[in-house]
Amino acid sequence: MIKRKVLQDLKNIYLNGVAAVTPEKLITKNVSVENTKTVTICDKKYYVENGCYVVGFGKAVLGMALSLEKTLGETLKAGIISVPVGILNTIKTEFNLKDTNLRILEGAKDNLPDQQAENNSKEIVNFIKDLHEDVLLIVLISGGGSALLPLPKPPLTLSEKLAIIKHMTSAGATINELNMVRKQLSVLKGGGLAEIVSPRQTVSLIISDVIGNPLDFIASGPTVRNCDTRIEVQQVFEKYNLKSLIPTVLYEEIFSENNFRLISSKESKIEDYSHIDNYIIGNNGIALQKAFNVAESLGYAACILSGNVEGNVDEGSAKYVELTELIKEFLLIEAPAKQHFFEKFKALRIFFNIAHETEEKLYQTILRFKEKTVTDICLLMGGETTVIVSNKNGLGGRNQQLALQFSIDMSKLDESTPNLPKAILLSAGTDGIDGPTDAAGAIGFAKQFDMAVNLGIDPMLFLKENNSYNYYKNLKEGKYLIETGHTGTNVMDLHVLIITNSDFVSE
Template sequence: MARVLSLFRPQPFLALVGRRKPTLCKMSMDSRARKVFVAAVEAVQPDTVVRQSIERKEDSVIINGQKFTLKHNLHLVGFGKAVLGMAAEAERIVGDHLVNGVISVPHGIQQTLKQHGKDHLLLKENSHIKVMEGAKHNLPDSDAQKAAEGIKQLASELTEKDLLLVLISGGGSALLPAPIPPISLQEKLDVTRKLAAAGATIQELNTVRRALSFLKGGGLAHYAHPAQVVALILSDVIGDPLDLIASGPTVRSEVWPEEVLSILEQYKLLNSLPASVKDVLGRPSPRWKENKDEIEKAENVLNAVIGSNSVALKCAGRRARELGFRPVVLSPGVCGDVRSVSRLYGLLARFACCQEEPPPEIAAEVLRLGPEVGVESWDLCRTMQVLDEGRTEGWGATCLLAGGEPTVELTGKGQGGRNQELALRVGLELRGLQLPPNGPVFLSGGTDGQDGPTEAAGAITDGGLYEEAQAQGLDINNFLTNNDSYSFFSHLSAGQHLLVPGLTCTNVMDVHMLLIPPIPINIR
């Protein structure tokens, strides 16, 4: 591996001109980590991403380089947790041409936004957009089904003169339930709930949802035909796959019953499948009768991802630079078990903090872990190169950023979330890396501000975590065995390690951050 890295290593010009003295920043590593996280979340605020994606020019708009003429022909639908704020901004930009609209948003969201003083994310008082709240606890219910019917109705009435703006964000699947008869809402809910509980991935879950729904998998675009459809999408899925985010209502996708049945079989759900679901899966595809013209005119649909984990990481990197760090983005697609993910960050920290040439075993182990955690070898090598330069050439402090959605195998009954559990595990990995005056710091936070069923988004840890816990009589391993990371951090130092940003109004999965301090010259 040392050989692999040396291929990428540029000439150590700083070594020739003398080491640059790292800029000392008075702010603690902890507070700088929090500021970088805030920047990541701000970059993907629903109003911000819509504002950046719609350019208004007199009676037309330009989206993704395409021009659409406005002639009081604009209709708007939306579904997802961040959609209210997206709609409020769209209304500000193109409201004068808006005929009507329906959005399906989480139960209680208007009240919550008002309470938090987020009035800029609410619609105007006399808005043409009807707000329908539903899907309590992120589960499809009859309120969400009524909203889905309203959206289907609106789309079905459009003509070729119309423009339909579709706003989509995470949580959209539960907010747009339209089960194909004879499947009932309850039956569909049972199937998806059992799949989720059995550990199905979002890819598997939404492949099944698409097969059982009228509106998912391109159904909404079908009902809107022949109108022009423009979908603005805030992605909460790794890789930003258009057909899977909120189950892709504007992305025509074929349903293969064999694929759906094999997913159900894999999670041992075939025997308990309701007759209605078997009936629908036994029907020939497609689910609706498409005409030739519709198939040929797929260009009537524009799908644009306007916010994602990558966007959040890019802005976080910019903020990190302002705060005195050299940023490096590892990947926006970190997944896999939190144990492997924590091991990876522990190894990268060790690699960065070596006082001499890092032993080749570290890089080899990093590369071995890559496929388990969804990170390409190329990205690992590129990142290690930056860390190596930071170490050898006096670049000062480094901020490693990554994002994604790791998983936790739940064995205990405690309170926690994947971000807090990851931060706890990385804290243990960093043990012994307390370089003077600060050691590396790790932050993991959910951009939606809520990690699992807790009020925290995540936590911040460092190499002193184990000793700190011991001094306060907290047995880390007990908390870990019981998946009780939230209780652990709540007790530890009066909750100081918790990251509690409150309601963020957005969701582009999680942000991970490893802050490496400048390695003091006297110990190099």
């Protein structure tokens, strides 16, 4: 049997997935210059007789803008971007920030809208309004863009808007629900920026941090038509009881007959959006494919299950344990029928949003493991789960919470199947930040439960208090935390599940 360093492999697979969606790689792949008057973006030629300008907002925008400046050279005349607080000091970049002609503004500490981000939004608007109408404007958008573009509709204040979003987040709102509300409370989101840039020819280059890559939800869709219906928005407002948190005059405006963003996806203050081309140049699928390639190169039987994992971490952990249990059961059956496997897998397929053809690939992967033509399995998923926060004094994020929950749930399964392969799960954000912590995520497995108890640590208490970060800090001196710092990109989370006979606990 191959002796593996499973913990090291997990981290390598994750890090390579993240590396595949760095802004530098994505910009270089999708933007080129033929001459000072012609720019090719995603295989389409744009003529820049009066120069090219750039604005941007998001966690990945610093790298995107600097790469764009290097690629375009003198064709790029000026630009202004809004990036997270601290990213200039923590991100590793090949570029010398002293050489840039771009204005780089910081805001949104801990990925929360703040006064700095609001001021940056006003600066971006003023920059655009001062541009000649015959220029090419490039808008750079990535995850975190919503927090960095928080210009609330008057008379709503930023603090009131922040309280509404915190209220929804604590109640377990999905990213789509949050974005739906943000669009209604913001000047620039939900197509608002598209109105301001008109009639200038505009190209949006987008790194997606939303499941399914819907353009109108990424950074709350500032450059695309809002497709939310009145009924959908009303349902979300009622679900989270938002009416009492919003000034009456604004609430009435949002739900008035004249609010174009709620009437129809075909109506707008501007007749069409032909002046804007939107391109997604990076997403979770690219990261997963690279992670898959690396896992295969390391000798694992790898399979990408889904890039659409969502839902609460409690249910997510339960489903990962159920998947592991199904695989273990499959290993015990002497001649397992394929149809039997598919029937038992049905609920998992629905939760993970797995395509039917992927189900067959998974079956063949597990079959290879059973027949011992491979020694280890690596299953790859991506997406974004949610956490219902019951203790606001706890410290952690959805990925660390998922790893902790998984370790607790798996400890029960391993007790009943002590001689079968073990499962180990890495869950981490591609942006390098999981909640208001300096960790991207964590690694969870069953034996951690016993480790913690032997150290006098109660895993259940830390889980209940949403204090997963401090749990992992106290366990083996943070050995199982994934700490990368700002990665400079963001395409949601990566989940790497390895099932192996290797003794990774002793690593």
